[in-house]
Amino acid sequence: MKRFYVFFLQATFLITGFVEITSAQTADEVVDKHLAAIGGREALGKLTSRTMIGTVTVSTPAGDISGPIEIYAKAPNKSRTYIKLDLSALGQGEIVVDQRFDGTTGYAINTMQGNSEITGNQLENMRNGAFPNPLLKYKEAGMKIEVLPKEKVGDKELIVLQITPKAGSAARQFLDAESYLPIKMVMKVDVQQMGGEIEQTTEFSDIREVDGVKIPFQMKITNPAQTIIIKVNKVEHNTTIEDSIFVKPAAEKQD
Secondary structure (H helix, E strand, C coil), rough: CCCCCCCCCHHHHHHHCCCCCCCCCHHHHHHHHHHHHHCHHHHHCCCCEEEEEEEEEEEEEEEEEEEEEEEEEEEEEEEEEEEEEEEECCCCCCCEEEECCCCCCCEEEECCCEEEEECCCHHHHHHHHCCCCCCHHHCCCCCCEEEEEEECCCEEEEEEEEECCCCCCHHHEEEECCCEEEEEEEEEEHHHHEEEEEEEEEEEEEEECCEEEEEEEEEEEEECEEEEEEEEEEEEEEECCCCHHHCCCCCCCCC
């Protein structure tokens, strides 16, 4: 039986926290303009939670497989991503992947590969996913931002920022120099199933405004193992989300 992996953990916090920045002479100017472009500090400050419902498609050598995805986020940095995939094209059944982070610890439920604690680089990246936006208090979190030389893709000029958290993966953020909106993010993540560190690119598109805040409704995530496309159909803010959905299920707590 072929082993099947879905590496979307490193990207989902980009939706929930939506890390994107624009160009300026200093990091503070970059952050201020970025926050204004996506809605402003006041609109972001009103958000306490977010629920996103959509579909996820994973490209494999045997063909594309897809299913529903649910993404939950709650201040200050709780997150959960739940997906179901139909693997009949691979000669297998349905797989459920449920990744939870309660603000301190992470746990992954996987009906094919088995359940496990989330540790190391993956855990640090989840801790960096502050909601509603990691840049609201990036200095307090120990994050450093450096403006790199601009790059061009076709006739479009892109701003490139180096984002370095206190712990976890550093990233390069590419932004449209005119709209201040994100084009893509490139980061190296440690995936033990792949034998170590791999480079992962997340492209943002279909950015829409919900409750005064701009959110990407589509992400394309590529790495050496696979391509994953997440399409969001529905976004809700400030609904009641119980803390219990982010913690390790009681049935799994054996120690």
